[in-house]
């Protein structure tokens with residue numbers, strides 16, 4: 369499965385530039401945030417149908433990945449959350465390695481297990497959750 373179509377860069381300059389640096393260096397630059405690893409998630413836009421890419425903190429456990437729709441604890445989900453709900457087929461690039469996955473939103477004990485892993489990877493997630501009433505969504509990415 370490959371995500372074909374027109375790539376529409378993010379409106380958020382920091383994210384757009386980090387994706388550009390990450391991809392132009394084949395994942396060897398633009399792959400850190402305060403020293404912690406960052407991945408790039410490629411997906412299909414829920415409304416535009418175009419290809420969207422967003423840098424996210426790397427949350428990985430025994431070869432499986434999760435992504436966290438934190439948006440810094442903002443009151444609303446990031447827009448990319450709705451892309452994954454509508455089109456769960458995604459690609460994740462970790463360093464030079466890019467693979468196909470299907471994203472599945474987690475709930476209950478499974479979510480708690482991955483939430484712990486996410487906070488271990490990026491402790492700020494715990495602080496973000498204190499800033500918002502919404503439960504910050506966690507998706508696990510199942511390899512295709």
Ligand SMILES: C[C@H](OP(=O)(O)OC[C@@H](O)[C@@H](O)[C@@H](O)Cn1c2nc(=O)[nH]c(=O)c-2cc2ccc(O)cc21)C(=O)N[C@@H](CCC(=O)N[C@@H](CCC(=O)O)C(=O)O)C(=O)O
Nearest residue numbers: 378379383413414415416423424425438439446447448450
């Ligand atoms: C600003 C907006 O971005 P967003 O999708 O809301 O995502 C906001 C942020 O989550 C996103 O910028 C992340 O990259 C921020 N971010 C992280 N954000 C997180 O939520 N979690 C992280 O772990 C995370 C890590 C991270 C690391 C480095 C870095 O540079 C940024 C990081 C955006 O790009 N809007 C686009 C449209 C985006 C889009 O996908 N639109 C859909 C429609 C979506 C809908 O249905 O609403 C479409 O094309 O159809 C635009 O206005 O053109």
